[in-house]
Amino acid sequence: MKNYFLLIAFIANISVFAQNKSNIINVAEVERIITTLASDDMQGRRAGTPSIDKAAGFIEQEFKKAGLQPLNGTSYLQPFTMLRPKQKEVKAELDDVQIDANRVVIITSKNDLKVNEKSGYKQHTINGADGADIQSFFTKARNIVAANENTVVFVDQSLSAHFSRLPNLKRQIFSSSDIIFVLGSFTKEFTIKAEHDFDEIKYANVIGVLPGKSNSKEQVIFSAHYDHMGIGKAVNGDSIYNGANDNASGTTAVILLANHFKALNNNERTLVFVAFTAEEMGMFGSQFFSKQINPQDVVAMVNIEMIGTDSKFGKNSAFITGYERSDLGKILQKNLEGSAFSIHPDPYPDLQLFYRSDNATLARLGVPAHTVSTSKMDVEPHYHKVSDEVSTLDLQNMTEIIKAIAESTKSLINKKDAPSRVSGEM
Template sequence: MKKIVFSAVLLSAATISFSQNIDKIINAKEAERIERVLASDEMRGRRTFSPEIDKAADFIAAEFKAAGLETWKGSGSYLQKFAFIATKQISLSATLDGKAIDAKNVAVSTTQAEVKVTPSSGYEVASIAAGANFNVEYSKLIQSGKNMIIYLDPSFSNIFTRVSSSFRRAAFKKDNNVVVILDSKPATDFLIEAKFETTEQPLANVVGVLPGKSKKDEYVIFSGHYDHIGVGKPVNGDSIYNGANDDAAGTTAVMLLAKYFKAVKNNERTIVFAAFTGEEVGMFGSTYFSKQFDPAKVVAMFNLEMIGTESKWGKNSAYITGYDKTDMGTILQKNLEGTEFKFYPDPYTEQQLFYRSDNATLARLGVPAHTISTSKMDVEPHYHKVSDHVETLDMNNMAMVIKSIALSARSIISGKDTPSRVKTEDLR
């Protein structure tokens, strides 16, 4: 196997200092130790909201503590707890201008047990007409945070079905309600009543902090998601989706990087290590996490996803999603001069991977946030299958990828380099 060359001839003294003892901390043996816990059958696929994902969180927290990380904002716990509200509709009725309408043509988004809307309720009323750009118009209305009734032209009936379905998902507790009605003509008189059974569902990210020195108010984030998809129908007698590569591999990397950077102790910027929950069901964890920061103070985000196998280019390589959206990839590769490791632009752009992992939540806020991966997404044989076991991973290559990420990040955590920002207006 090819290895990174850490020689005095090729690398500067600063690089040698940065890479000292890296093999003692980041190695195949340690990676496998962590993987065999997170991807064990006892974790039963680490499904969001399951008891087993809590066990995984406790394990990660213990690793952060052993590494000597601080807790987020001195909270005293590595668990960044939050809750989602699950709603089950019990009843729904609607009358527009004295005429009862089919409840199937009305959708209500709320986290409250009861909703009653009349003209005196103060709801803003809006319409999306036939031929309009639904995504643009709808996003603008939803992001206002107001109590709102949106009349949707019947030509959008297929989209209405998707909207209605999305309203049934668990959501962060919110103060406003949104009513969407499949009708082109807004009513002057109306009565909409709905009742829901609400359940609070606790969740937790696992977050550890390594405070910076001269630039402690500037943040660099290393992240991965520790949830997976749980247990399903048996395939050849196996029903557990262990998720060794997706994304126990990325979470393992976060833990090993935490231990390494703590040992090196040369970060001028504050480093935040985050293991997210709920990625597989809607990026719940990273969405909550992103709300805890002033995005302008987040200098870079390294999101690590499925790095346990060789990339399409073989060993000593990985790809970066959204490579052209900032100059972060260029900075990382510059820091790897004198090594045999290479970062490539995402070769699977048609799959929109930049938007499908936890980096997207911060990228939408302008943060240079990218996912690093090695997964061959066009021919990945174990993706979201019960066969995603530790035995399918190349631990030596995975350790090399993690070490290369550590080396590539050095000028960013030292404060020397600052990646360009994501232009949010260019995102879909």
């Protein structure tokens, strides 16, 4: 009897998905891809540095080998540039009274900026009640920035503590409109002058496409960020942040899903496989990407982050962030019924994981965009440490998770399901 049960356990361990037709998603491939991405040779894949180009080149090669089409023309790379501003001088007056420079936060791509009440800039106020809690304050501020119109925002003095955190919004910017936040108000006139220098920083997402058989307009996106933290202070002689779990694991999944769906060759909708850059710096890659697409065409986005360890729910399980924000989670669960794999709502709602990866960028545009993960975020010992290496991961379990993602999305790919849209402020 004992042996019999051992045998069952052994078979179950090999794969919970006997129906995995393509057999392309296997441990040897998982190991080959993740070991390459997380090797010391990739120098921690820090976005905006030459070392990440090697990773981009590898992913590009894998997409090509898989038979994906480039998004535009012949390149799988989606390059973009951001500006890192260096503020040289700021002068501001409200009703002829000069105010302290730290009461002004300016987002601009102009070297010389001069704005007053006659400049035709939109004016906006955030009053004490509106912005009382920091979450709603930043939601308002972010929405104003995202609207991308020349705007001056007057923030109530009572919100000075929140205001002091606004410079986080301007660490790096896309060349865009001028958005000026001022702590204070005016009755008749105001003047703001600023001088800036800029560094240009180059980035690239990597994107491959499988056009839909019967509906090429509707898209399902599989994504993962491929950047990590680069090189830092040495710990026990190791200074390279390999980012094996975060997020060579998710990138490996995207590459293998691309191969799998290409082999099946039956996707009714268009499948878009995206490796995002600069997630760790502020989700710049997904922000640029989201401006190049029509969010209405995106039926669902399955973002994949940190799937290299067992989840809180044990082997053959994962969780999805923002479960209640659309019914994508329910659809994935339905497609897994009868299998030994389970997908759960995010067990760490307090950590706000729904807002902490690239899915959030598209969710803000209404797309049912969620992240699938297995990370025990409350206790993950290697999270953002030099010790995040392949040797700490369970590649067998990770292989099952990738197969489960393939299986759980089948009704999205064959056009049978379309999840509800994400609505409400975020």
